[in-house]
Amino acid sequence: MVLTSNPAGPELTDLHGRRFEYLRLSLTDVCNFRCSYCLPDGYRKTKGAPTHLSVDEIRRLVGGFATLGLWKIRLTGGEPTLRTEFLEIAKAVSGIEGIRQIAITTNGYRLEARAQHYADHGISAINISMDSLKPEKFHAITGHDRLAEILSGIDACKAAGIASIKLNSVLLKGLNDDELDDFIAFVVEHDLTLRFIEVMRTNDNPGYFIEHHLPGSFVSDRLKSSGWLRQSRQAGAGPAIEYANPTGPGRIGIIAPYSKDFCASCNRLRVSATGKLHLCLFGDGGVDLKPWLQDDAQKEELIARLQKLVAGKAPAHLLHQGNSGATPHLASIGG
Numbered sequence: 001m002v003l004t005s006n007p008a009g010p011e012l013t014d015l016h017g018r019r020f021e022y023l024r025l026s027l028t029d030v031c032n033f034r035c036s037y038c039l040p041d042g043y044r045k046t047k048g049a050p051t052h053l054s055v056d057e058i059r060r061l062v063g064g065f066a067t068l069g070l071w072k073i074r075l076t077g078g079e080p081t082l083r084t085e086f087l088e089i090a091k092a093v094s095g096i097e098g099i100r101q102i103a104i105t106t107n108g109y110r111l112e113a114r115a116q117h118y119a120d121h122g123i124s125a126i127n128i129s130m131d132s133l134k135p136e137k138f139h140a141i142t143g144h145d146r147l148a149e150i151l152s153g154i155d156a157c158k159a160a161g162i163a164s165i166k167l168n169s170v171l172l173k174g175l176n177d178d179e180l181d182d183f184i185a186f187v188v189e190h191d192l193t194l195r196f197i198e199v200m201r202t203n204d205n206p207g208y209f210i211e212h213h214l215p216g217s218f219v220s221d222r223l224k225s226s227g228w229l230r231q232s233r234q235a236g237a238g239p240a241i242e243y244a245n246p247t248g249p250g251r252i253g254i255i256a257p258y259s260k261d262f263c264a265s266c267n268r269l270r271v272s273a274t275g276k277l278h279l280c281l282f283g284d285g286g287v288d289l290k291p292w293l294q295d296d297a298q299k300e301e302l303i304a305r306l307q308k309l310v311a312g313k314a315p316a317h318l319l320h321q322g323n324s325g326a327t328p329h330l331a332s333i334g335g
């Protein structure tokens, strides 16, 4: 039996029997990196683009979701830490009744200096993107020579007592697939979890996808042959299948959206930086929630709207048919 986190209250469910307890909230589309699979030409401002949600709008939004049983919020982007009110937002969200975890996904920007502030403002889980352990290759993939900063940022997160620290590496044929053993040695040495993400096709990267996509089995075959043990999924966890080192510390996860039944256990929703609800990473253009975030008195209306919209979530993405929905790149929606 699955226990609900909101036993007395309403829930967010869809017609395929999935319950949603995890919100990925993008704080900004802006990014300072130029990852080759995401924003190879860097962030470009579009004229007349809608403004991002204010702190008050975010508070109302998360309050509505929390009433519907969502307890985990991941702040993402673009690069979420570039948002000037980042700490204020983290603090505001962590104080909302029912919210049990504030997580962030970051490229590690200024992490060493800021990790303690993050912890002090209620952030207890940090996922850090790190696509290579070789400085030159890291630079080539992200457009920035900042691997050393990430490494010292990881140490700072540990020192700040961040309870969960994970690394994300997009698995890229011909770019970092030769580093698999180095990544494994790194997580064992540093007692960390690293997840390999299969590169996903978006509307902007079809050629790149064909050139660099590698199935997650490239990693799982290697792990299984060395005796790594597949773990069961934790409550509220993302879609990664994780393996534990049989002889010591370290975990490796695989996020394989092209694998069978990947979407059957989908437990997350997304809201873009401008306040659009996206039912799927590869869905349509999203539904604007801003009109229901203007006054605290709109909460009942917001909740009713969320329940109605979420009920209609599609069963799965259509990536196998080469259909990435309306998603130009993952920075537009927060990954």
Ligand SMILES: Nc1nc2c(ncn2[C@@H]2O[C@H](COP(=O)(O)OP(=O)(O)OP(=O)(O)O)[C@@H](O)[C@H]2O)c(=O)[nH]1
Binding pocket: 074, 076, 103, 105, 127, 166, 168, 197, 236, 237, 238, 239, 240, 255, 257, 266, 268, 281, 330, 334, 335
């Ligand atoms: N297709 C798809 N990819 C996802 C989904 N969730 C996460 N990913 C991919 O995995 C990347 C890293 O996810 P994270 O931001 O670290 O979040 P998470 O995997 O939910 O992390 P945990 O909460 O620590 O389990 C995302 O940016 C996406 O590229 C999902 O629901 N669908």
Ligand SMILES: C[S@@+](CC[C@H](N)C(=O)[O-])C[C@H]1O[C@@H](n2cnc3c(N)ncnc32)[C@H](O)[C@@H]1O
Binding pocket: 031, 037, 038, 076, 077, 078, 079, 080, 105, 106, 107, 127, 128, 129, 168, 169, 170, 197, 198, 199, 200, 201, 202, 205, 329, 330, 331, 334, 335
């Ligand atoms: C969109 S970024 C946003 C947060 C932050 N800027 C970062 O890079 O961690 C979130 C995650 O999406 C991953 N990502 C971006 N584009 C991707 C793609 N096309 N396929 C797979 N993962 C992708 C990144 O590697 C990163 O781990």
Ligand code: SF4
Binding pocket: 031, 032, 033, 034, 035, 038, 039, 077, 078, 079, 107, 129, 330, 331
């Ligand atoms: S993956 Fe993250 S860091 Fe890289 S360009 Fe996209 S949003 Fe920026």
Ligand code: SF4
Binding pocket: 239, 257, 262, 263, 266, 267, 268, 279, 280, 281, 282, 314, 315, 316, 317
């Ligand atoms: S692709 Fe869409 S339905 Fe599938 S797991 Fe991701 S968000 Fe959920």
